[in-house]
Amino acid sequence: MTVPGGDGGETSSSARNHRRRPEPSPTQRALGLLTRREHSRKELARKLVGRGVETAEAQATIDKLATAGWQDDARFAQSLVRSRAAVGYGPGWIRAELGTHGLGAEAVSAALASFEDDWAGVALDLVRRRFGDAGPLDITQQRKAADLLLRRGFSIEQVRIATRRE
Template identity: 40%
Template sequence: MPNDAQDDEFEVGPKPAAPRPGLSLKARAVGLLSRREHSRAELERKLAPHAESAEALAKVLDELAQAGWQSDVRFVQGWVHRKAPAHGLARISQDLRLQGVGSEEIAKVQAELKNSEFERAKAVWSKKFSQRETPLSTSEYAKQGRFLASRGFSMDIIHRVLKGTSDHES
């Protein structure tokens, strides 16, 4: 009868690899930031499961911000640049709030975009419906209004676009 000690010497199959330590918080953060800009709140949410403590996470985020690798201002600029041509103020503001951007930054964005709201709504409407005249039926008017509302444009802007009034008329 074979000895138990002998069985241990002749294990079949590969040995399990030793657990490899995970990436540091800073390495994970830099990896995320190398793909695209992140708001501080978004980065914090993504890194929290890997952090030993909230203090360690805050320290890493502070270091990244101080070094210029993470910037909420840069995040907001990029977000607005991508989203503004297709969305209204309400949608952009809501999206930024969901990304953890502060109300001061959101107010700045609203002030910057307010003057171009009508032109952006008109461009979105023209691209989608490819017609230059106003909608004829009430169901078509409602359909087009819902579309613009879903993009975050205000009711005042929607009415002006669908009635075919210019930006300076009321």
């Protein structure tokens, strides 16, 4: 069978297939994902299976990569805590998100404990970004700020600190 080529000539089907890249191995697929950002075991397995890798083969690949240090749930959790805190999410929200990644309560607690910043300071930074350096000026703005912080997973005490007027 011949297929029209881009130069007006005809190209055989076998010649066209010869130019294709070989299908990446499950390890290559996983490494491609891990070089972009950290992934939890659960997330990496879901993505590999979604790309056509058998479940057992995906688990074996992840085990191999974890042993080699390429995949680490603790490192993933710490990375997620830092990135979410940087955009203004509190520990409650982050704890819930880490839970969706199949991490146990101990791993989640350890990741949150490793956060070196002050959660009240993160809340205050978010309030300042939303309401300006002066912060919420009246009771209506204070309520809006408090609602925002509570939705973002901050504790009542962190909300009080971030919304009080100086």
